[in-house]
Amino acid sequence: MSSKIYITGMGVISAIGNNVAESFASLENLKSGVGMLDNIRSRHQDHIPVAEVKATNEELTIMAGLTLDQQSTRTALLGLIAAKEAVRSAGIKDIKEFRTGIISATSVGGMGMTENLWNDYLDTEKTGPWLKYIEAHECGDSTEFIADALGVKDYLSTISTACSSSANSIMFGARLIKHGLLDRVIVGGTDSMTRFTINGFNTLMILDKEQCKPFDANRQGLNLGEGAGFIVLESEKAAKGKEILAELSGYGNSNDAFHQTASSPDGAGAYLAMEKALKINGLKPSDIDYINAHGTGTSINDLSEGTAIDKLFSKNVPSISSTKAYTGHTLGACAVIEAVFSILSIKHNTIFPNLNYKTSMEELSFKPTTVLEKGKKINNVLSNSFGFGGNTSALIFSRHQQ
Amino acid sequence: MEGFINGIGIISPQKTFGTDDFLSEVVEHNSKSLRCIEPSYKEFLNPVLARRMARIIKMGIAASNVCFKDAKVEIPDAIMTGTALGCLEDTEKFLLAIIENDEQFLTPTSFIQSTHNTVSAQIALQLKCMNYNFTYVHKGFSFESAVLDGLMTLAEGEAKNVLVGGHDEMTDKYYRVCDRIGYFKEETVPTMELINSKTNGSIAGEGAAFFVLSNAKSESTYAKLRGIKTIYKPKSNQEIESKITELLSSNGLTANDIDVVVYGINGDARFDKTYYHLKDNFFKNSTATYFKHLCGEYQTAGSFAFWVASKLIKTQSIPSAILIGDSRSRGFTSDGEQGLAIKNVLIYNTFLDSDHSVFLLSQC
Numbered sequence: 001m002s003s004k005i006y007i008t009g010m011g012v013i014s015a016i017g018n019n020v021a022e023s024f025a026s027l028e029n030l031k032s033g034v035g036m037l038d039n040i041r042s043r044h045q046d047h048i049p050v051a052e053v054k055a056t057n058e059e060l061t062i063m064a065g066l067t068l069d070q071q072s073t074r075t076a077l078l079g080l081i082a083a084k085e086a087v088r089s090a091g092i093k094d095i096k097e098f099r100t101g102i103i104s105a106t107s108v109g110g111m112g113m114t115e116n117l118w119n120d121y122l123d124t125e126k127t128g129p130w131l132k133y134i135e136a137h138e139c140g141d142s143t144e145f146i147a148d149a150l151g152v153k154d155y156l157s158t159i160s161t162a163c164s165s166s167a168n169s170i171m172f173g174a175r176l177i178k179h180g181l182l183d184r185v186i187v188g189g190t191d192s193m194t195r196f197t198i199n200g201f202n203t204l205m206i207l208d209k210e211q212c213k214p215f216d217a218n219r220q221g222l223n224l225g226e227g228a229g230f231i232v233l234e235s236e237k238a239a240k241g242k243e244i245l246a247e248l249s250g251y252g253n254s255n256d257a258f259h260q261t262a263s264s265p266d267g268a269g270a271y272l273a274m275e276k277a278l279k280i281n282g283l284k285p286s287d288i289d290y291i292n293a294h295g296t297g298t299s300i301n302d303l304s305e306g307t308a309i310d311k312l313f314s315k316n317v318p319s320i321s322s323t324k325a326y327t328g329h330t331l332g333a334c335a336v337i338e339a340v341f342s343i344l345s346i347k348h349n350t351i352f353p354n355l356n357y358k359t360s361m362e363e364l365s366f367k368p369t370t371v372l373e374k375g376k377k378i379n380n381v382l383s384n385s386f387g388f389g390g391n392t393s394a395l396i397f398s399r400h401q402q
Numbered sequence: 403m404e405g406f407i408n409g410i411g412i413i414s415p416q417k418t419f420g421t422d423d424f425l426s427e428v429v430e431h432n433s434k435s436l437r438c439i440e441p442s443y444k445e446f447l448n449p450v451l452a453r454r455m456a457r458i459i460k461m462g463i464a465a466s467n468v469c470f471k472d473a474k475v476e477i478p479d480a481i482m483t484g485t486a487l488g489c490l491e492d493t494e495k496f497l498l499a500i501i502e503n504d505e506q507f508l509t510p511t512s513f514i515q516s517t518h519n520t521v522s523a524q525i526a527l528q529l530k531c532m533n534y535n536f537t538y539v540h541k542g543f544s545f546e547s548a549v550l551d552g553l554m555t556l557a558e559g560e561a562k563n564v565l566v567g568g569h570d571e572m573t574d575k576y577y578r579v580c581d582r583i584g585y586f587k588e589e590t591v592p593t594m595e596l597i598n599s600k601t602n603g604s605i606a607g608e609g610a611a612f613f614v615l616s617n618a619k620s621e622s623t624y625a626k627l628r629g630i631k632t633i634y635k636p637k638s639n640q641e642i643e644s645k646i647t648e649l650l651s652s653n654g655l656t657a658n659d660i661d662v663v664v665y666g667i668n669g670d671a672r673f674d675k676t677y678y679h680l681k682d683n684f685f686k687n688s689t690a691t692y693f694k695h696l697c698g699e700y701q702t703a704g705s706f707a708f709w710v711a712s713k714l715i716k717t718q719s720i721p722s723a724i725l726i727g728d729s730r731s732r733g734f735t736s737d738g739e740q741g742l743a744i745k746n747v748l749i750y751n752t753f754l755d756s757d758h759s760v761f762l763l764s765q766c
Contacts, residue, residue: 042505043504043505043506044505106539107517107518109539111497114497115497115500115501118497118498118501118579119501121578121579121582122575122578122579124582131582131583132583134579134580134582134583135583138486138487138539138541138701139486139488139518139539139540140486140539140540140541140543140544141541143540144541144634144756147634148635153634153635154634155632155634156540156543156632156634157538157540157543157547158538158539158540158543159536159537159538159539160488160517160518160519160537160538160539161518161519161522161535161536161537162517162518162519168536172536172547172551175551175554175558176554179403179554179557195500195505196496196497196500196513199496199500199505199508199513200496200510200513200516202508203508203509203510203513204510204513204514253534253535253536254532254533254534254535255481255523255526255531255532255533255534255535256532257526257527257529257530257531257532258527259527260514260515260520260523260524260527261514268532269532272532387517387519388514388517388519388520388523389517389519389520389522389523389524389526389535389537390523390526390527390535391519391523391535
């Protein structure tokens with residue numbers, strides 16, 4: 001059994017970049033990806049800003065190294081692009097060299113196709129190659145698409161716990177290695193923009209009509225985003241001799257058990273998840289150098305999360321920011337995209353600013369970091385992700401100590 | 403890794419809920435889409451709350467509730483469920499509202515309940531259970547992932563009782579959609595004839611089955627779960643056999659030690675051959691049973707089989723409804739009479755020939 005979980009590769013695609021290098025450049029240049037919707041048609045496209053990957057499905061197919069007849073759902077394509085980058089960056093030449101699995105996460109799976117084709121599916125007079133998207137509706141389908149393209153076969157699973165989904169895929173993957181069931185796991189998640197989610201969040205009245213302002217007293221809600229991310233977790237045996245980007249040194253999952261969609265005012269679930277994450281490797285709150293917050297920009301989340309953080313850190317909160325104003329809230333993919341940002345933070349000793357912040361929240365002791373901070377040694381990053389259904393997760397990424 | 407199956411609650415197209423009976427009577431649905439026999443939810447849910455809830459959420463709450471009572475567990479240390487399609491009815495409702503009203507006049511209720519983790523979340527919410535909570539959504543590996551997580555969680559040492567479950571629902575429209583890609587048969591087949599069907603496709607099914615897995619045996623123990631394996635797109639029967647052998651040998655067993663095999667035979671002429679190969683070769687000395695004629699085919703049907711296997715061991719009998727043809731080896735009769743002890747039961751199940759799974763359960 002491997003007690004350590006090494007991260008040896010990462011890949012990401014979102015509104016701020018098609019790969020890790022582009023994303024890092026956007027983060028450093030304070031370049032937000034929030035804008036107007038181009039790739040899908042929606043009644044709301046002129047007044048609800050979103051963070052969209054500016055590429056059509058055809059362009060994504062080519063980017064993923066496929067031919068157009070191999071096209072799949074946007075969710076699957078985004079996922080494959082990020083997963084391929086992760087595998088490449090981990091220097092994996094032979095995927096079968098070690099027992100390798102893939103754990104992905106998504107909140108709506110192939111809904112992007114289903115919502116366009118639903119009436120055609122039900123019309124038996126109509127037929128075409130698009131019938132293949134019926135199976136692609138299922139969340140697990142994008143995972144199998146990615147696994148088949150990479151040749152991963154030893155273990156597959158998919159997790160859907162709303163906006164905490166990919167934190168849980170990272171956690172589950174790490175535990176599969178710790179139990180000795182796998183040597184290497186490609187973990188992450190993917191979600192594409194859909195009318196289903198735009199309208200869903202819109203009915204809840206939690207979409208900001210401007211760029212989101214996490215942790216600001218005048219925050220108006222979130223911006224939806226789309227994207228995917230994957231990281232490669234390896235056991236000590238599999239990672240031997242490789243460059244280690246970081247270690248996954250903590251993870252915690254709990255349930256707020258308060259309300260189907262709203263977080264509890266005191267953030268009890270969030271507190272428990274962070275506490276559990278610290279416990280895994282016996283870290284103390286004071287060991288955390290930077291918190292990449294869930295920070296969606298909704299009234300309820302930021303208060304709940306902030307209150308839990310204040311409690312855990314006894315109001316002695318380290319540097320903290322939400323990067324949601326860059327990428328939008330990418331739902332099932334947000335935790336792994338922010339995992340990539342957390343690893344970049346460690347690698348470059350950089351804290352990415354919380355964009356659009358002006359007025360502090362009276363209820364909280366802390367203010368988020370609002371400028372790009374470089375130079376302070378970042379050894380441990382705590383990253384939170386919370387979702388509908390009370391699902392709360394926290395991960396800790398740490399500098400690899402030789 | 404192992405766990406004791408200490409409680410069960412299951413709602414299915416058969417009379418499985420709130421009874422100790424083990425398939426003594428088969429419910430004939432005369433349909434290509436088997437739907438669950440639902441209980442009254444009054445006992446489990448406030449009627450005001452229940453009215454706003456979709457069928458699958460209510461089934462999940464009722465089945466898990468009975469499961470906890472069966473195991474005499476009040477609050478589980480973890481909740482992990484598997485569902486391939488999540489809350490299909492609410493998803494469909496919100497989707498149709500978007501399409502029909504061109505993204506206007508929408509209300510949030512069905513969107514809120516459409517997320518795949520709603521059932522796990524509602525169970526936690528009802529119990530005020532703040533513990534570990536996961537929802538797996540991987541086609542034919544959904545329930546299987548939840549079970550593996552359950553075993554891992556018990557092995558990690560802090561949890562004593564975990565809830566694992568599988569749930570999926572079918573709707574009229576989604577049936578029609580899946581029917582377009584050959585999931586289901588053109589003809590209606592009587593329940594006990596499904597196994598003899600020579601046509602493509604199966605019958606649709608659904609269900610909600612929950613189990614308490616515990617780290618210790620109790621008065622209510624059904625069986626011991628000794629392992630699970632999933633096999634993704636196996637290339638040959640040999641690959642399947644070697645994976646089964648791995649699972650058996652890690653438990654000090656061989657194929658000859660398996661008294662009963664529960665096969666996922668679903669009457670689909672395209673895919674049933676894997677089961678028959680195992681039945682006639684690898685497990686030729688084991689009694690063969692099947693179950694999908696009773697619950698239909700669905701991604702988390704493995705959870706129905708898990709109930710069947712648990713009951714086989716606990717009751718030490720095999721209902722005639724699940725025995726395959728002339729399978730009377732080892733002294734079992736087709737009348738459900740008791741024969742030799744049922745010590746080891748293996749489940750072999752697949753979904754569409756890509757997601758294969760094996761469970762090993764034993765008497766304890």
